[in-house]
Amino acid sequence: MQEGFTRKEKLVGVFLLVLGLFTMVTLLVIAQGKGWFQPQRTYLVKFKQGYNLRQGSLVEMFNTEIGKVSNMRIVQTLGLPQVEVTIKVYKEYADLIRQDSVAEVVSPTLIGSEYLDISPGSPGYPKLEAYGTIPSRERKSMTEHLAELFNQENIQKVKTTLSNLAQLSEQLKTDEKAVLAAVNHANEVLVSLTEARGTMGMLLMQKDLYTRMLQGLTHLDQVLVEAKNLTGELKPMAENLQVFTKSMTVQVDTVKAILADIKAGSQDFPGLMEAATDTARSSKEVMDAIKANPLIRLTAPKTPQSQSIHVEPRTLP
Amino acid sequence: MWNRVPYLRRWARLGLAVLLFLAGCAGKPEPFAQQVQRINEASIQGDQRLSQGDLKRASRDFSRALALSRAVDYPQGSAQQLNNLGAVALEDGDLKEARECFTQAYDLNRDLKLWDAASINQANLATVAQKEGNSGSASQHLLAAQEAARQSRNFPAMGRVYLQWAGFYLDQGDPAAAQDMLNRAQPLATTPALKGTLFHHQGRLALVRGDTAQALERFTLALGTDRTILDRAAMAGDLYFLGEVYRARGDLPQAWEYYVRAFDVYAGLGRRSQLDRCLKRLQEVNRQGGLGRSLERFEKAAKPGPS
Numbered sequence: 001m002q003e004g005f006t007r008k009e010k011l012v013g014v015f016l017l018v019l020g021l022f023t024m025v026t027l028l029v030i031a032q033g034k035g036w037f038q039p040q041r042t043y044l045v046k047f048k049q050g051y052n053l054r055q056g057s058l059v060e061m062f063n064t065e066i067g068k069v070s071n072m073r074i075v076q077t078l079g080l081p082q083v084e085v086t087i088k089v090y091k092e093y094a095d096l097i098r099q100d101s102v103a104e105v106v107s108p109t110l111i112g113s114e115y116l117d118i119s120p121g122s123p124g125y126p127k128l129e130a131y132g133t134i135p136s137r138e139r140k141s142m143t144e145h146l147a148e149l150f151n152q153e154n155i156q157k158v159k160t161t162l163s164n165l166a167q168l169s170e171q172l173k174t175d176e177k178a179v180l181a182a183v184n185h186a187n188e189v190l191v192s193l194t195e196a197r198g199t200m201g202m203l204l205m206q207k208d209l210y211t212r213m214l215q216g217l218t219h220l221d222q223v224l225v226e227a228k229n230l231t232g233e234l235k236p237m238a239e240n241l242q243v244f245t246k247s248m249t250v251q252v253d254t255v256k257a258i259l260a261d262i263k264a265g266s267q268d269f270p271g272l273m274e275a276a277t278d279t280a281r282s283s284k285e286v287m288d289a290i291k292a293n294p295l296i297r298l299t300a301p302k303t304p305q306s307q308s309i310h311v312e313p314r315t316l317p
Numbered sequence: 318m319w320n321r322v323p324y325l326r327r328w329a330r331l332g333l334a335v336l337l338f339l340a341g342c343a344g345k346p347e348p349f350a351q352q353v354q355r356i357n358e359a360s361i362q363g364d365q366r367l368s369q370g371d372l373k374r375a376s377r378d379f380s381r382a383l384a385l386s387r388a389v390d391y392p393q394g395s396a397q398q399l400n401n402l403g404a405v406a407l408e409d410g411d412l413k414e415a416r417e418c419f420t421q422a423y424d425l426n427r428d429l430k431l432w433d434a435a436s437i438n439q440a441n442l443a444t445v446a447q448k449e450g451n452s453g454s455a456s457q458h459l460l461a462a463q464e465a466a467r468q469s470r471n472f473p474a475m476g477r478v479y480l481q482w483a484g485f486y487l488d489q490g491d492p493a494a495a496q497d498m499l500n501r502a503q504p505l506a507t508t509p510a511l512k513g514t515l516f517h518h519q520g521r522l523a524l525v526r527g528d529t530a531q532a533l534e535r536f537t538l539a540l541g542t543d544r545t546i547l548d549r550a551a552m553a554g555d556l557y558f559l560g561e562v563y564r565a566r567g568d569l570p571q572a573w574e575y576y577v578r579a580f581d582v583y584a585g586l587g588r589r590s591q592l593d594r595c596l597k598r599l600q601e602v603n604r605q606g607g608l609g610r611s612l613e614r615f616e617k618a619a620k621p622g623p624s
Contacts, residue, residue, distance in 0.1 A: 025335075303361075305357060306360035307397070308396075308401065309400065309441075310437045310440060311407050311441050312484060314551055315484065316554065
């Protein structure tokens, strides 16, 4: 008896095969765009800590991406725990990494995440072999920066300043006698004034002056009464001003609340931007790879070529 | 019994071959080609914006394409973008800037021996001279454009120059010379744009000679051809002249309809001087024919904006 596939079975088989082929092709195209087939070389870098590096963080040289962080783990080196960062560098750039290259973690100014910056090696040094350890430079912490600030030289400067201040104080003590003599002289002048001696003393001790001062004060009282009346008129205005001030305070509180919301939102903004940038970059890579595929290129509509514009107006009479 | 193994093996081999072919051929385009592609995209975008009357954005796109061309040492692209920036300046009425751009573009194209593009630059310089009212200079530039087109050995380029000569002679009031140029251009007008221009100038010639039936047929053909490539400025010109034909025939309601259509297309393009011409014709037709139509909409649209 003849056995074999039925027509339906054959169709299902062909369909599954085509589906499988399509999946494989898509995967290949995406892989091409992502650079999975690009030959890479592995290196190791060791730091005292991870500095927020992650798997997938960029490895850069001259601000240009040359690879990615593939793995991070904590290892014991000579009894000290260290973070061992495994990086994969595109083979075309591997020749630039030599024994005097130095790896350093760099933080972005505002947007983005930490990345590993590798300085190019000098031509005189031998190339670093695969799985070799690139010398690293630790990123300085705040305490280290402070330690630099309070170094020996600065302390010496402070000491010199304090010594100058002490000298100045000594000099003031020497001049104390001259100051006392001046005070005594001022005392004598005051005694002469109270005894109505001299022009100033007579002027000060004459009763006419007090009479005139009393008259002046009476006049001042009248002025003050008038001022009080005026103040009474200003009172309603001041009340309005209070209401206005209260309203302003409410508005200011609202603005403060809005600003607080914006501030809270802005903390998420760098993260969002980073995610958006990553997504856009990945999409572009995939699209470029898809466009480069001859099968897609042949079937996609052809992009028109730009041309020099000929301006010949249809002149109106 | 039907053996399944060879059947499956054959399909598997075929699939593998397809996969290997795709994987082997897939690859990223060259970086220079990518940059040229970007320049091309920016230029096409600028061209579209220019055709929509958005001069500011068109200028920005062409300037970006020019900067990219210069940055990657692509003189052909630089020449093209300079020419296109000249076209924007010409539309904007800045004739001095337009002449400068076209001249720079021509110098580059001449050095690169790109005679087709050089011919376009000279033809554009002729248009600038025509707008300045300097017909002597315009004919000199047209002669230079003709010479460049001859060196390019490109038939459509030659056709383009002959058609511009025909337009020039029609503007100068010399129908015999225009007829001669149109006869030369006819076999060379192979692209839709050139065909549209040919029909348009043939219509103008017929109108000058008083043959309104022939003019009507030619302008209708020109409008149909210009519509296929969506050359809106050319379409507006065709519609305006259809209005002229009906006006010459005394069919003023029909003339009104075509002037209105021309007005609306020019309004979309933001061409103020042409809007004024259309408005003037609408006022004349409305008055002569006693049509009693409202001109408020047109007067409002033709009025210069606050900007």
